[in-house]
Amino acid sequence: MNEAVVLTPERILEATEDVLRRFGLSKATVVDVARALDVSHGSVYRHFPSKASLRDAVAKRWLDRANEPLCRIAAGSGPAPERLEKWLRTAFSIKQKKVCDDPEMFATYLALAQDAREVVEAYKDKQVDLIAKILSDGVAQGVFEIDNVKATARAVFDATVRYHHPAHAEEWAKPECPSRIDALIALLLRGVRVCKP
Amino acid sequence: MNEAVVLTPERILEATEDVLRRFGLSKATVVDVARALDVSHGSVYRHFPSKASLRDAVAKRWLDRANEPLCRIAAGSGPAPERLEKWLRTAFSIKQKKVCDDPEMFATYLALAQDAREVVEAYKDKQVDLIAKILSDGVAQGVFEIDNVKATARAVFDATVRYHHPAHAEEWAKPECPSRIDALIALLLRGVRVCKP
DNA sequence: TGTCTGACAGATATTGAAATCTGTCAGCGA
DNA sequence: TCGCTGACAGATTTCAATATCTGTCAGACA
Structure with a gap:
């Protein structure tokens, strides 16, 4: 079992920053973030209550x-x-x-x-x-x-x-x-x- | 003959300000301005070379x-x-x-x-x-x-x-x-x- | 003669239907 | 049990067809 695949807020933030940089604020979706992490977008909502809170954290x-x-x-x-x-x-x-x-x-x-x-x-x-x-x-x-x-x-x-x-x-x-x-x-x-x- | 109907830059500016106030910048068109003055929009372009110049003058x-x-x-x-x-x-x-x-x-x-x-x-x-x-x-x-x-x-x-x-x-x-x-x-x-x- | 009109071409905005997204949650699998 | 999934409803965005607008100009009209 691989420790690296554990989904942490930190990893989500990292991925979000990447996605944001790649697509820009207007295009970036939490589906994109989930895709980048190879998880469902529902999982992201387990760690951040909303897209806005994710954006704010980044x-x-x-x-x-x-x-x-x-x-x-x-x-x-x-x-x-x-x-x-x-x-x-x-x-x-x-x-x-x-x-x-x-x-x-x-x-x-x-x-x-x-x-x-x-x-x-x-x-x-x-x-x-x-x-x-x-x-x-x-x-x-x-x-x-x-x-x-x-x-x-x-x-x-x-x-x-x-x-x-x-x-x-x-x-x-x-x-x-x-x-x-x-x-x-x-x-x-x-x-x-x-x-x- | 009525002096007041002569189309002057001043009257156009007045009308433009009205239209701008009424419709807002994003909705106001030079057609609206012309309508307010009861002239064709082509006449407005006789006094102002572009919509931008009109907006700037206002x-x-x-x-x-x-x-x-x-x-x-x-x-x-x-x-x-x-x-x-x-x-x-x-x-x-x-x-x-x-x-x-x-x-x-x-x-x-x-x-x-x-x-x-x-x-x-x-x-x-x-x-x-x-x-x-x-x-x-x-x-x-x-x-x-x-x-x-x-x-x-x-x-x-x-x-x-x-x-x-x-x-x-x-x-x-x-x-x-x-x-x-x-x-x-x-x-x-x-x-x-x-x-x- | 000089001002204004109205039709026009190309650019821009609006619209509504279809696609996508956000946020939730019942249930799956470890 | 616990985290994750994927389907879902409602909100938002996209896209292309349509309508409107900008800027020009040949000609009407006074």
Whole structure:
């Protein structure tokens, strides 16, 4: 008897991601996923209550993977301003890379993000927490001066939607984009810095 | 003979706006517009070379009308920080009002904005110029300290996409929205203000 | 003369019937 | 017993035939 043929949520997610990448969000069916795993589609429903939950689980995995480098930056040490800048630039370039390398998954993410699904909300909240971590480090280091760290973290996140929300993805390739990002980051850094350090 | 029956671009735009409001962007046809004016649809093409140009012209009118209060604020006098805040809040509330009062036109605008059409680009550039005007007033007043006014104006515009880009319109009604706007505006104002005034 | 009409070709949208999909569940086989 | 299957009902999607629309233009009409 072969252990590998046991149907696990993990294997289903793997197969779903493949199918999604191959056919795209609009064409991928749970029948396709079942076929890829060589089981009946009823079996898939034994592990995920609906197609939507399956899609959300795949998106969560994908988002968590994308989030990892950002967690490391936020958890790290060093001067907060540099870390905030690094964090933002990394966030932007991860998204930019994804949209090139993995367009089908990105389309899935876009569809997810457009209805304000739970997974995406949770992911955003996590991002805001990471920013808040860096901001409060900065306050502790005496380089940032912030009334309400949580609200300001949210404001920094909101101020940068243009460069991480998939709805604006077509703009990311434009040639004037880098200098606009520079100006935005400079403005935000000035907004949190203590006066005359 | 009746002067009112002369077919002018203005009358066509008026009728198109009506038809758009009545049927929505996806259903409105230039045949409908012609019918509303009681002329053949060929006549409409005598004044506008294509349906797209007609749609763009309507959008331009609509945007120009929406922009008027913002022009007045930018052209006004008084302390720049207050004016910048007023400008931003007005920009947000105009959009918010439009999305409630005139959802069909707003959908049209959304469709326009999604392909990055010329009209919308021009409108955005105009908005950035207005912000730049207020910023340079602030510099002149000695309350703002800004390296590159034009780039910073663009950054302020970019930082506020979430509250003026139609792609985010569904978020505007959420209860936490006002306090997030407050935090964002505070952050941006701090980003342009001189240190220790 | 200059504006408008209406018929036209090709493109696009609508429609309804057929196919496929989602989600459920009784029962099979290990 | 437990996970899997496959048939099923209702929802959704596909597809091709049909209808409508866009954009043009020769000619009517004032």
